[in-house]
Amino acid sequence: MQEKLRIAVQKSGRLSEDSLKLLKECGIGVPNGNNQLKINAENFDAEILFLRDDDIPEYVQDGVADIGFVGENVVLEKNKTADIVERLGYGKCRLSIALPKTRKKRTVKDLDGMKIATSYPFILNKWLKQNRLKADIHVISGSVEIAPRIGLADAICDLVSSGSTLFSNELYEFETILKSEAVLISGKKLSPKRRALLEKLLFRIRSVKKAKYNKYVMLNAPNKSIGKICSYLPGINSPTIVPLAKKDWSSVHSVISESDFWNVIENLKAAGAEGILIIPIEKMID
Template identity: 45%
Template sequence: MTTEPRLRIAMQKSGRLSEDTQKLLKRCGLKLNVSDRRLLAHVSNMPIDIMRVRSSDIPGLVMDGVCDLGIVGDNTLEEAALERQLMEQSHSYVKTTGLNFGGCRLSIAMPEEFNYQGIKSLDGLRFATTYPQLLNRFARNNGINVEFCLLKGSVEVAPRVGLSDGICDLVSTGATLEANGLKEVEVIFKSTASLIQNPAVLEPSKQKILDTLLPRIQGVMKAKESKYIMLHAPKDKLAQVSALMPGKETPTVLPLAGREDLVAVHVVATETFFWETMEELKSLGCDSILVMPIEKMMG
């Protein structure tokens, strides 16, 4: 009896990306059987296994070929690639697609009383960080020298207790910095989540699974960024109405039963549809303007 090959995907076990990753996979139609006590989750309706691990382990699992794919933040991915390159370990991967969640930035922050006069102000200082390789690259690229102390948590308290002059850490809203008397002075890396793949050629059966999964992921991402717009427009103002529609898609124009003066206009918008645009459409005589989210897209 032969076992069917199963595509293996690494994802964060718990944390800010875990929930978004599970939502993504479920929206792609995967039926997950996830348990907090189990590190390996099986997809019941496709030959896919999900390995739930620490974020920092995901790049290595993909680069070493233990997992075929991984969903990880670009900050963690880039830090791991730089570290493995320094240690002359395998550090190759393919970024299959960017994902529109997990957004954050890696920033340098200093005590509020620090007189920041530009990047050169940071020369010779010591920073607490979880991302020494990204910090060192930033320093090299900007012609300054810095020291670091490696911390895996509570980075924000390091300047207050004398461990460092400043910090280099992930920032989302900045509220944690403010609460600890720090100010953001330089953004050194912007990050979102990405789907990455081991560069080795997949065996045909696994490639077939990926060829099914990848368009679904891309369709969910595209749908999340898009809106479906419907409205009734005066036939004689159709050119002006079409010019106001966001995005590059050509609107679909349909007749309305019993109306010679109005048509129905439908369009998928991949750009923001502002209230001001709706008001301009209204001033042209449009009505029944609906802007709706899209759950899935393909093609």
């Protein structure tokens, strides 16, 4: 029987949608499984396992799945034996300690001796020890934010993205103890065949990620300005310069980083560039 890479994906939720989208961008089809827990992928030697996010680290550790798409916060909380092989850049959030608006604190030392409700006792306890603090941790599986209002805890430690849930429960974010995003984890005992499939998948994922963080730029410029313009456009190796039918003018093609986008565009305009065209990149392979 041909070996396939067993990929664990959260069976529902935003992280599941983004992970399946990434697989699609990597050329891997995931058919609509009609709520099946395991389906074969298309165009790649893989099968997709749809699991609860909390279970994915253990399934990868035990070898039931070879790799898994999961939140970094889940990986650290479950403390299983698995390697983070790629940070994926989506599903970003933070694990923070929040306090009632009526309870103003100045430093983390003010948390000493408090009762803190959380769904992440392992991460919280580790952070408390690192900061030489002691607290009474109350483990709650859901609706953590209500704990201070019902007198169960003085504070909470929970995931925060927009902060709207904290606001609606009259809480404020006091201290961030972990920044998290979606990651790809791998078991430690993959067969050579499955290890090769993982490397193939990582190559595709990195190409997709790199494309998202860069833009393709085309512009026209007088030849006398080409030198200065090229100094702003390093590209992958160097800009491509193509002579135009218009005398003493050329077209310049290159790639610019998303983070430098506006500064670069402003510099190009100032250097004499015209007709600047910016194009998204679907894949980018070195």
